[in-house]
Amino acid sequence: MNALALWVHTPVAQAVGWALIHFLWEGAALAAVLAAALFVLRPPSARVRYAAACLTLFAMPVAFAITLLVLLPGHTAETVTVVPVPNGVAQLSALPSLQAAPPGAGLNFRDLLPWLALCWFAGVAFFYARGMLAWFSARRLSCRGICAPPPGWQGRLTQLSDRLRLSRPARLLESCFTDAPVLVGYLRPVILMPLGCLASLPAGQIECILIHELAHIRRHDYLVNLLQGFVEGLLFYHPAVWWASRVAREERENCCDDCVVEITGDARVYASTLAALEHRRARALETAVAATGGNLMKRIRRLLTEPQPAQPTAAPGFAAGLLLVTCAAALAAWPAKPLARHAIPTVALQARLLESQTIEPQSSPLSSALRESQAARQGPSSFFGLVNFFSQSSTQAAPPQRKGGDETAQRPITTPYQKWLNEDVAYIITDEERAAFLRLQADEEREHFIEQFWLRRDPTPDTVENEFREEHYRRIAYANEHFASRIPGWKTDRGRIYITYGPPDEIEDHSSGGDYQRPASQGGGTTSTFPFQQWRYRYIEGIGNNVIIEFVDPTMTGEFRMTMDPSEKDELRYVHLSQPPAGQPNSAAPARTAKVFRSDQDHRITIATGGGPDAGKGATRLNTLIITPDPVAGQYHISAEVTTMGGQTVQVVAQNAQAELSGPFVEWLELPAGSYILRATITDPNRVSKSSETRFTVD
């Protein structure tokens, strides 16, 4: 109490009190400037608006501090004259402020100021304590009730990070405590996805979410948000602070939204993603009905309507425009790096594929995948498939007739006509034709329809033969003969493409998979990529020139799937090594699980188990590391080390070792069971270095 009393009568307390009062108008003025700026900047980029809001927000504590500094010396003298304190401790031990004041002054405003300052301190302490709690709980959130995402996703995230040119790696985890995807942490950012989100949403949508969160990382939003918390806590009593802070928060999300659209080029997919997320959240918590929700509606409206991308064709143009604005906006919170974009003949392609998508529900990833391969042809990037959400949900993209077709496809085929519709011509019949056919009642009508159907397509109507029909049935037969696996050949991805577009002009076949044979001296065995094929079409009507479609068989069952990701065949982001059966000599037990990891286009890194230079004595514990520089000529320098998942070095495999000419670099590792990361750097004769990181497990 005494200390309080003393404090109240120091000049500092007075100055703080005055500064607090002054900030009332200062804050209001700054807010007014921001409001005016926002009004003027109404349509332009969210980045500029965000920068303006941040600038205002951080100008506020600066203004407060300056005021305080100015008041401190100047006000001292005045305070002393106004409140003479002969002996603070003695006089004020029982003190409310009013009694302490000279009687003549009455309810002196200035005497209240120090108490104002005290209240302010208490408030700041409260808000900062709350902030600390928030910080701790956010950290707790990222280490409790979490698990690693299903395989593949971390790799995809890394690819996206590279694309966004992020220096800080982000970890992806599933959490059972969040109900929406969130980003936690600044130095070691973690993206938390709600349980099951990764498994249930289409890949393209998840990528949108990941890009959004990565954009937060790139923009240092977590840090800015923390600082924002500091300012809010410091000047908590002024509504203008909270308002500016809220504007900054909103515009920050808009900035990230823009970033997603810029990269994916499709605002609609992203908008539908956000909507799907919100629906998911609502479904997960049926019980909790929030009073008034956030601003999602506003954001989606903004995404879809503000730039008026009346047609999907406008999307790339819109994004390019955004990019221009971005470049122009030097005010933006981080240096705007233009992202590689390419015009994709999206619409035609999608339309074309939508026509053919009738039987399999997975047809929409297919369409995106094809678009993907198209994009890959045009440029090095754009590896994420943009799954067309609307093709499933909206009446526009997926007319009801098709739905009916799907249903009939599910039912056991009872009549030859249904088989004709759902098998024979499933990929080539148009929606109108399908609808018309389904409306028919009598078999004679159907016969007539089928006749007309082929006749319309006959390139030479004058002749008896219908070349089109013959070719079509030949394709079906070919597909069934060559592509059948678990499911009939015509239903596979390869079958669908073959039947729709005919034989490709070129097939690059790696369907036996393995492209690296280990010599017997090294333990024997084969290392392999997943089997894959690349089909090249010189021209597909409605899609474009030189279309390359890649099919991968990751399950090794012969069922090749169309892939969106060129690196899918190199599925060695995560290697699992199993020991050869105990007791067998190594020569008889070749590497059991061995795959090839392409660190980039050139070099190969192979990790395998089994064998060892001295195969006799318990050498099954040895793992092989083979690094094959490519082309295998010249002098390479290789550095490699194995660390634990935590980053502790387990073994330095090679330190600037020279790998000569023909042979690959082979090293034997003796590792106990566990998970490891292998970091390897290969420097070629031209002193170009390439690094890679491979995770693997030994058990």
Added chain:
Amino acid sequence: MPAKPSDPPRPTDAELEILTVLWSRGASTVRVVHEAIIRRKPTQYTTVLKMLQIMAEKGLVRRDEKQRAHIYSASRPAEWTRRQLAGDLLQRAFGGSARSLLLGALSSRRASRQELAELRQFLEEYEKGTP
């Protein structure tokens, strides 16, 4: 003590992690759980096995012994456990306050049912408007 004798106790942090894996991947063998766990931190297979056995005794997980490799599944849905943990004082203190710090694609406030309906309508109309 839990209110009903049939309800499993609150999971510890380590148990929660295993439960999270089971919720995420569905019913799994020990091997699958172990594979998911070691991607975050090195853990022995036997540790995971032992923990799953203990959790089965506690009633946190169910064990399907029909096949040679026993298959474990979480006995309660994630939402149930989350609510159970929300009763935990610590969790309550920690639960809400982190909101202001988290950055996410969705705002921390949930949309109301009405808003969701509006949203859906808007998207549908937008779709119709753009051939």
